[in-house]
Amino acid sequence: MNIGEIAKRAGVSRSTVSYALSGKRSVSEETRRKIQQVIDELGYRPNASARALANGRTSxxxxxxxxxxxxxxxxxxxxxxxxxxxxxxxxxxxxxxxxxxxxxxxxxxxxxxxxxxxxxxxxxxxxxxxxxxxxxxxxxxxxxxxxxxxxxxxxxxxDHTALVAACVHHLADLGHRRIAFVNRPEHLLRAGYESAHRGLDGFTKAAAERGLTTRTYCCGDDAPSGQTCLERILHDDPATTALVTLNEAALGGLYRGLSVAGRHVPRDFSVTGVVAGRWAETVTPQLTAADVPxxxxxxxxxxxxxxxxxxxxxxxxxxxxAPPISLRASTGPAHAGTDLRSGSDD
Amino acid sequence: MNIGEIAKRAGVSRSTVSYALSGKRSVSEETRRKIQQVIDELGYRPNASARALANGRTSxxxxxxxxxxxxxxxxxxxxxxxxxxxxxxxxxxxxxxxxxxxxxxxxxxxxxxxxxxxxxxxxxxxxxxxxxxxxxxxxxxxxxxxxxxxxxxxxxxxDHTALVAACVHHLADLGHRRIAFVNRPEHLLRAGYESAHRGLDGFTKAAAERGLTTRTYCCGDDAPSGQTCLERILHDDPATTALVTLNEAALGGLYRGLSVAGRHVPRDFSVTGVVAGRWAETVTPQLTAADVPxxxxxxxxxxxxxxxxxxxxxxxxxxxxAPPISLRASTGPAHAGTDLRSGSDD
DNA sequence: CTCCTTCGTCGAACCGGTTCGAACACGAGC
DNA sequence: GCTCGTGTTCGAACCGGTTCGACGAAGGAG
Missing domain, CATH: 3.40.50.2300 (Response regulator)
Known part of the structure; x- marks a missing residue:
């Protein structure tokens, strides 16, 4: 069932069959029909390896x-x-x-x-x-x-820099003054992963701009690591009222950590970050986040x-x-802040 | 940079190069070394399409x-x-x-x-x-x-039949009498998806065996559908105290629905099912489930x-x-049941 | 009625490998 | 000295396509 077989049964040469299929040279209507008929009968399809070898493209x-x-x-x-x-x-x-x-x-x-x-x-x-x-x-x-x-x-x-910065501004607008950044795992950061580095940059700069008190953390790509990470955050600074994360896989663990610590989201603690929309919607309350498209x-x-x-x-x-932040339900005004500035307009 | 080039530079024929590489015929140590040297110099690797065409295997x-x-x-x-x-x-x-x-x-x-x-x-x-x-x-x-x-x-x-049945027995052992089954989306069920059908079978049979009151639902593969589905469950039978699910993607939504309805897991409501372990750990409380390996x-x-x-x-x-059920934190004894049978041993 | 295009088709070469049969050199066995 | 087997190498055919040059027939222009 190769091109030679088709040619034989259609009573033409191999090249004619090839041209009939590719259309790179004209073929009379009659022979084209005859060839097509044979092809349909035998269910012929050209061999991908042979084609790739001949024309140099693997598709x-x-x-x-x-x-x-x-x-x-x-x-x-x-x-x-x-x-x-x-x-x-x-x-x-x-x-x-x-x-x-x-x-x-x-x-x-x-x-x-x-x-x-x-x-x-x-x-x-x-x-x-x-x-x-x-x-x-x-x-x-x-x-x-x-x-x-x-x-x-x-x-x-x-644009991780801009996205994370937007998250920081969103939190600052809500009056949060002490916020944490939950990054990808440390070995990825050390390896120079782009999102981890640019996200961290955006966080640091925006936080400095707004005069916020911050801490940054690396966190494993799984729920248990997220939970541990959140425990560390609250241990290091119990006055922290919000976090920004790039770490989608740790999200469930971060939420669990908050729930275990008795912090209600968004009343006591706001969470935001850069996460694919579909996954932002799986947590409760749904995550206000820049949705990764x-x-x-x-x-x-x-x-x-x-x-x-x-x-x-x-x-x-x-x-x-640089997708916009989708407002969902995980961020709210900082209620016990010492320096509460009013949010913008929502 | 094809095999002919290698052959020329090594002063041998193409077939000798081929044999040196494949080892299908013996080649003298001297020529083998010479060929290898040329190959290393030029960084030659055989073309996959040509090889596939010649020996009929694409790897x-x-x-x-x-x-x-x-x-x-x-x-x-x-x-x-x-x-x-x-x-x-x-x-x-x-x-x-x-x-x-x-x-x-x-x-x-x-x-x-x-x-x-x-x-x-x-x-x-x-x-x-x-x-x-x-x-x-x-x-x-x-x-x-x-x-x-x-x-x-x-x-x-x-073995979805056995796994779902095991979930049902686990719930029945805990005293649950009215339980729901959350299946994959209806179009998948209608299309005859194996897991959806066998899971449903296992649920129906095990529930009948234990004399439980049941309802079964289809649910879209996303969190919002899960939430809607849970609302329907509690609307249809507010006395439902547990559910079994095959629908990993809806899990977050099911949890949210329970939380919105004021049902605490596992105190008021037990959740279990067949879910990949890593995902069972992202929800809070962590899901007791048969972990899909x-x-x-x-x-x-x-x-x-x-x-x-x-x-x-x-x-x-x-x-x-048929992996065993991993006991985590989402199932517990039915506390308000009318016909409370004591659980086995935990 | 020629000459020149154009159209449709064919044969052959090629893509870059693998594999088979044969040839050649060499040493062993008789 | 001749035959035979073994180790090493080569040339040619093949895998199944694509593409180029050529060629015959048909049709139009002169």
Whole structure:
């Protein structure tokens, strides 16, 4: 059931079948019909490997995602789903590549063995070997997040600095004076994860601007760590009345910690941060947060990559997203503050 | 940078390079060293498409997963991660294939175009076209879950009947007499989703065995649906004191509904079900549940598939898993029951 | 009635690997 | 000295597509 078989049964040559399918040269209506009929009868579909070998395109994009050792967050899941869906719309398949401990191995598989036409990289670091590597090779890639020197890169990212700052201002407007920042795990921060660093920056600067008293914490990507982290926060400064978090997976634990400590949200304590909307809604009270637009990001990343694949010499493009804060139910006025400034207008 | 180039620079023929790499025929130590040296210098890696074309194996497995329109659950995420990791250990890549509305299209891509050597199918239905189709074609596949007639199939599944029954018995032992079952969304039930059906079966039978008063509900895969569902439960029968759920994504909403209704968990109301452990720990109080061993399932599925690929004529194998209930904090004795039977021993 | 296009088709080469059969050199056995 | 087996290497065919150059037939212009 290969192209030769189709050609034989249709009484034409292999090349004619190929042209009939691709439309790259004209084929008479009659032979086209005959060929199509044979194809339908036999249910023929051209072999992907052979096609890839012949024309140098695999019609596959690689999605380089964090190792399973780390826990995945809901945002990542939504993102993967939307990438697959968007890629399918452009007739691309998606190959998953774990960028684990020996990330090199699977990375080499993807690139050097030409399994994919291009790649989307998740969990970017400020200094990222992979990005440098791909840049040198001029390999078509799109980053989710941006490195410290992202000028020549294609990327779609979240403006964590601005988002976290917006959270801080929101809390300050509500009169909170002593707030904590719950970041991603320490090893990710040390490894230079972009979101962790820029988020921390945004927090520090905005808090300084508003003259707030702050503490910052790293926290494991799971509920128990969140609970422990919250205990530390209240232990270190019992007067803390609010927190900002980037750590979606720890959210449930933070809430539990508050509940165990007898702090009612939002009456006694406000919580906000940067979290995918769907997950902000799973906690009670629902989280007031900057909703990570995971689906949009996946779609945009694929669009950029396809554009780059179609136009190899296009100038680098990017999208920096800064979704607004969705007001839900987890923040409220600081009621026992010493220096209560009135909130803006809600 | 193809095999011919390597051969030229090493002063041997292409076939000798191939044999040096594959080890399928002996090559003298001297030429092997020479070839290896050239390869290292140039950083050569054989082209995956060409290799796939020549030897008929893509070293890729397909993961057919539910469409993004449905919300993903945490369990699916863990599962995907473990599949990728396990596949990498066997030197396989993982190609994602959405089985969406026109599942046929991407399905055809995978199989007819020979993009993958085998496939893992998620979200199996009791009557599943895809499985029938693959079975007829004798295509190497492993199902996550089992169809109604799974005799000739390879699968790894959860014994939802037994797990849900165990939940019911656990509640009955605690003295609960009026309990509700929160299932997956109605369209999935109608479509014949295995877990939804077998779970419901297990619930119905165990409840009948224990003489319980029950109601069953379908519930959307998101928190707001969970909240609405819980309102309906208490509206339909305010004397309900416990529920069992399969719906991981609705869990947060169910909890919120209880909190809004002023029912304290576990004092006034017990909650249990079948949920991935990591997600059972994000809610407060932590969920007593049969922990879905998503990682183990992913690993086992890959192992089965690799075995099937290596031994095309092996007899079908499967794994039916029934993890024990992890006692956490969401269930307790029914305190206001009319017919309170004492719990077993805790 | 020629000459020149245009259309439709074919054969051959190519993509980059794998694999089979054969050839050659060499040493052992008779 | 001749035969035979073994170790090493090469050339050619093949996997299943795509694409280029050429060629014959049909049709229009001169």
């Amino acid at each position: 596959t994009i690689g999605l380089v995602f964090p190792p399973a050792g780390n826990h995945y967050t809901g945002m990542q899941l939504d993102f993967i789903g939307s990438v697959v869906e968007a890629a399918a719309a452009y007739d691309y398949d998606v190959l998953l590549s774990p960028s684990g401990v020996d990330s090199d191995r699977s990375f080499q598989r993807l690139l050097a063995e030409r399994r994919v036409d291009g790649a989307i990289l998740m969990e970017i670091r400020l200094q990222d070997d992979r990005v440098d590597h791909l840049g040198e090779a001029n390999f078509p890639a799109v980053c989710i997040g941006r490195t410290a020197s992202s000028d020549g890169d294609w990327w779609v990212g979240l 995971a689906e949009q990001m996946g779609r945009l990343a694929v669009e950029l990559l396809v554009e780059r694949l179609d136009h190899p010499d296009a100038t680098p493009r990017h999208h920096l997203l | 890729t497995i397909g993961l057919v997963f539910p469409p993004a329109g449905n919300h993903y659950t945490g369990m699916q995420l863990d599962f995907i991660g473990s599949v990728v990791e396990a596949a990498a250990a066997y030197d396989y890549d993982v190609l994602l294939s959405p089985s969406g509305v026109d599942s046929d299209r991407s399905f055809q891509r995978l199989l007819a175009e020979r993009r993958v050597d085998g496939a893992i199918l998620m979200e199996i239905r009791l009557q599943d076209d895809r499985v029938d189709h693959l079975g007829e074609a004798n295509f190497p596949a492993v199902c996550i879950g089992r169809t109604a007639s799974s005799d000739g199939d390879w699968w790894v599944g959860l 998503a990682e183990q399932m992913g690993r086992l599925a890959v192992e089965l598939l690799v075995e099937r690929l290596d031994h095309p004529d092996a007899t079908p194998r499967h794994h039916l898993l």
